[in-house]
Amino acid sequence: MHLIACPWCGPRDEVEYAYGGEGHIARPARPEALSDGAYADYLFMRRNPKGVHAERWVHAAGCRRWFNVLRDTVSHRILAVYKMGEPRPEAGP
Amino acid sequence: MQYSIFNLIREGINKHKGWPAAFRHPEPKERYDVIIIGGGGHGLATAYYLAKEHGIRNVAVVEKGWLGGGNTGRNTTVVRSNYLWDQSAFLYEKSLKLWEGLTQDLNYNLMFSQRGVLNLCHNLHDLRELHRRINAIRLNDIDSEYLTRDQVKAFVPILNMDPNIRYPILGGSLQRRGGNARHDAVAWGFARAADRLGVDILQNCEVMAILRDGAKVTGIETTRGTIRAPKIGAVVAGHASVVAGMAGIRLPIESHPLQALVSEPIKPILHTVIMSGAVHVYVSQSDKGELVMGAGIDTFNSYAQRGSLQVIEDQMAAVVELFPMFSRLRMMRQWAGIVDVCPDASPIVSKTPVEGFYVNCGWGTGGFKATPGSGWVFAHTIAQDRPHRLNEAFNIERFSTGELIDEHGAAAVAH
Numbered sequence: 001m002h003l004i005a006c007p008w009c010g011p012r013d014e015v016e017y018a019y020g021g022e023g024h025i026a027r028p029a030r031p032e033a034l035s036d037g038a039y040a041d042y043l044f045m046r047r048n049p050k051g052v053h054a055e056r057w058v059h060a061a062g063c064r065r066w067f068n069v070l071r072d073t074v075s076h077r078i079l080a081v082y083k084m085g086e087p088r089p090e091a092g093p
Numbered sequence: 094m095q096y097s098i099f100n101l102i103r104e105g106i107n108k109h110k111g112w113p114a115a116f117r118h119p120e121p122k123e124r125y126d127v128i129i130i131g132g133g134g135h136g137l138a139t140a141y142y143l144a145k146e147h148g149i150r151n152v153a154v155v156e157k158g159w160l161g162g163g164n165t166g167r168n169t170t171v172v173r174s175n176y177l178w179d180q181s182a183f184l185y186e187k188s189l190k191l192w193e194g195l196t197q198d199l200n201y202n203l204m205f206s207q208r209g210v211l212n213l214c215h216n217l218h219d220l221r222e223l224h225r226r227i228n229a230i231r232l233n234d235i236d237s238e239y240l241t242r243d244q245v246k247a248f249v250p251i252l253n254m255d256p257n258i259r260y261p262i263l264g265g266s267l268q269r270r271g272g273n274a275r276h277d278a279v280a281w282g283f284a285r286a287a288d289r290l291g292v293d294i295l296q297n298c299e300v301m302a303i304l305r306d307g308a309k310v311t312g313i314e315t316t317r318g319t320i321r322a323p324k325i326g327a328v329v330a331g332h333a334s335v336v337a338g339m340a341g342i343r344l345p346i347e348s349h350p351l352q353a354l355v356s357e358p359i360k361p362i363l364h365t366v367i368m369s370g371a372v373h374v375y376v377s378q379s380d381k382g383e384l385v386m387g388a389g390i391d392t393f394n395s396y397a398q399r400g401s402l403q404v405i406e407d408q409m410a411a412v413v414e415l416f417p418m419f420s421r422l423r424m425m426r427q428w429a430g431i432v433d434v435c436p437d438a439s440p441i442v443s444k445t446p447v448e449g450f451y452v453n454c455g456w457g458t459g460g461f462k463a464t465p466g467s468g469w470v471f472a473h474t475i476a477q478d479r480p481h482r483l484n485e486a487f488n489i490e491r492f493s494t495g496e497l498i499d500e501h502g503a504a505a506v507a508h
Contacts, residue, residue, distance in 0.1 A: 044345035048334035
């Protein structure tokens, strides 16, 4: 069970949130110019790291805003929470 | 030594002192013809069929922990083949056909019990979808039948048939050839049978790197030294992305915890497997008497083999809705396995752009039932360096070509 600190609402239980998968995947500016392989890479391929993962969450039962979380997929420790559009911070302690 | 009634009697007289170990614990050789990464059911089955069907016996199975310590020993042991799309139906049906003779084939009691799998429906859409699915399955010559509400009630009298509950039971689809098998026995049975054909099973042997010579694999670096082979098959479930990453391959897979739990053991009460997508749970009773229950994945990525409590709470609420009489049962154990989920909820059993490197992954929440079939087609793919007709659609290129096999409804529970 995760205790996630929403950037706007503060720490709340995981049940209030919905998960949005890997973060920082930018939609290609010109998708029609991509090859099938490059488009598949954007659409389907994922890093799925064992360790620190930059991912999106939405405070579905709260302010309903999206944000990014840096979380360890082995320890479930949350290393950083930051707003959409902000760059990925260095992995914390 | 063959397991038979005669040997059992003879060993009984000998006070059971003559039974040999089921399989060896050899030291790794320097070189093999094929290395299988992952000593779960699928990996061991692959090694067994490589030796048995293709005569490739110089095979190593490397396992970072112990046999069946991953998802093979963590699933809810349901076996069935009632899949919607042709590609899946043929593959899972091949697997079910293998299950039906597997105890004799392996000379190991898998306690395979074709007790039936009953999928419940709770609303009109469920009902229509169920009919569509039953018809599709029957067109593929696989058994599946519709049970009306009254037939469901007669088949499983302890189900809550009250029409005034939140999700009333309207009917169900039954695959009578489905059922359960003993999961640990599957790992041990395949291991013993493969070992007898000469396969080396190397436990406590974690892969650290995959060695390449240009576009070709040459071997692996492990915690027990370097092992070389021209062909390497990765069958590592939740760690698929990690191992494929060592070979420089990106996969469309995300790893999630899938939780299950068992109740205290009780006398026989539930003689079949019950699945429900709408209230979201599946239940069966093990031979020990425990109710074995599972549901959906935890939504977040994880490699931790544990999940969050609310997932279990939802699942228990569903069990109590279906079976009010289970409400006073105490739960004994809970655990999670790390499942490798594909975007189209179908597996990848495929060659890769790296020569000699093959992947078998993406089975997600439903890999156990496929164990023998998965091993059978993967052994063919590795031995012949081309997929079998049964798994050619499950290639890695489908994510570029768009020929996805969308089986999101296949688990009978949403995921």
